[in-house]
Amino acid sequence: MDAELAQIGPRLRAARREHGWTLEDLATRAGMSVSTLSRLESGKRQASLPLLLPLTRQLGIRLDDLLPVTPIDPRVRRTVERRDGMVIAPLTLEHSPVQTYKVTYPATEAAPAPRVHDGYEWLYVLSGRLRLALNDHEHIIERGEAAEFDTRMPHSLSATGDGPAEVLSIFSASGERMHTHGAP
Template sequence: MTTALDHVGPRLRSARQAKGWTLDDLAGRAAMSTSTLSRLESGKRQASLELLVPLTRLLGIRLDDLVAEPADPRVRRAPTRRHGYVVAPLTRADSPVQTYKVTYPARDAAPAPRVHDGFEWLYVLSGRIRLLLEGRELILERGEAAEFDTRMPHSLSATADGVAEVVSIFSPDGERLHTRTSE
């Protein structure tokens, strides 16, 4: 089982390399021997505050950047059903931009266009999407993408041909309206 300290060496090496510095460069600036720094980076020497504080200052990183437990990158948010379609979150709730896989059921007619603050990007994974944008109907096929300002009247739906899946990326304002409020 790994501990937070097991990550110090590789993170220290990565921060040093990001600066473009050699072991000699950083060791000289930190007034420590190159072998001490090398052993820290390889995990052969135990990290101490006495050694790490000067290194983090020189590298412009926080001590937490070296010792924090790695975050679990998996997104574990349940899909929701809303107005006949399924919205599966692809980003964590605290991400600055929200991404979703949206499954639209087949529909004969487009829903009424709406306007709200925000911006949306979408990519069609399967099926055909009907995009009404400012009174114009566009049919997007698998592999096509669109982006638009959501302050323009718009609506999205699958065509009558069948179910369609898209990846949608929303600015924060657009995400709030599309995934959290009722119609």
Template structure:
């Protein structure tokens, strides 16, 4: 198990973060200094019998010492096109935060206002974005942000003759409505 190879260095880091010596931790946990030293250096195999008193004294869980490696953080999801929008996912599937870069094309007719469960936050990267929200007709330019409850009637599209690129963050309901593809339906 690869997780176990990091147990010793994590144990050492936790001990040092508290400013404790090998002797101090060993005394508190009721184990020998040699045992703590060998655990930290990887020269002794860890057992529950050894780890329980050490983790209790350090105020941590055993899971804190054997947590799995950090997975590759890169997001590799395909860009999709829907209704002229280009939608690039910026978070992995199953992420608690649904984040996308969306390119809104210019439109010839104003789209109908939508109402649905959800919440949205957006930030304009390039272009001019028109946000119809309830009785408001807003133009957002690069560097401007907006957040709103999607139960308010709304429509979002590029203003003018150029596309507008936006970073959008949705809760789960908002993401399903705004970013679904033909395969999802």
């Protein structure tokens, strides 16, 4: 926490300099003494809300802009799900605007019943052969091929009978709920 607070002064100084202002310019605009602002920027005076608010208002920045960005762990550590013979591995963080999964479909001779729901899906076949039943037509998507479709059309996905299929699937939010969590 002390290391974060120590960055307030240099960030304040940088914001002031971006405006091309002297210590006196900003101090006058913020209604404080030049020495107070100088001590804030040099870290010799502890920052407080009553001191920072007029400064940030004059500089047109937020208080958060004076603090370092907290690094987030970019690794995806979500639980792999197994359902109806499928293995569903999340590849994006839970709150990402678009959800991506690696789905392994088990071999099956027949396509499951088609479903319709709001959403959009893009997929890419990593291995095996994927059966995409879409609007009463069956398409076999081979390894290295991609497909995209509006999930408001009747559709189902499954591997063919000759073996499992590994697929990267990208869903809009509503498509993700239906495909990875099952029908409501």
